[in-house]
Amino acid sequence: MDTKHDLWDYTKEKYIIPEVAYNWTTITIREAWRRHRSDLKMTYYDPYDNDKVRMAKRPSHIPECQFRELLKYWKSEKFKKMSETNTKNRKKLMNPHTAGKKSFALVRNKLIRRQYHLRISLWLQEQENPRVCTRLRMKILLVKLPKWRKLKNK
Known part of the structure; x- marks a missing residue:
């Protein structure tokens, strides 16, 4: 052959x-x-x-x-x-591929989707309690929410 x-x-x-x-x-x-x-x-x-x-x-x-x-x-x-x-x-290579079978494009899409879900959950929190979530507070929450989720999952 x-x-x-x-x-x-x-x-x-x-x-x-x-x-x-x-x-x-x-x-x-x-x-x-x-x-x-x-x-x-x-x-x-x-x-x-x-x-x-x-x-x-x-x-x-x-x-x-x-x-x-x-x-x-x-x-x-x-x-x-x-x-x-x-x-x-x-x-x-600046970024050698170490993600196994999953391509960088799939990893990137997953991160984008996760970020979208975080924004949605923050928006829902703001709807429940509008006084607490100002713009500055929202920026802080965007940073802290992934940490809270990790602690919550443990």
Whole structure:
């Protein structure tokens, strides 16, 4: 299987899957393949010092000739340079993604929704007791309300 179209055809033969799922399928296959390569390198390349030991410990599901080519690729200058460049670029990130599966956009939307609910609850408090909630008081409440909620939830 040389191309993603071949993988798509294979997937359609194996499973009942609509054409609409093409992008999702190719992305899922790509991510699984990347994880597999990463696991291979961490398990069968990094722990050992030389190729002789690596070949002796190679996984049984990979043919010897393919594993030898893979070792050659991992030792190549091209791969080392690419790896070094990627490492430097990751260190330059101002906000590295540490939110797990949840994207920054989802986190941002959740915070905006939470802020909206806080404003609504403050407005309701103001309707119940208008003398207490002046503009200055509302600003103070906006800051203190999340703290009160945390204490209340504990």
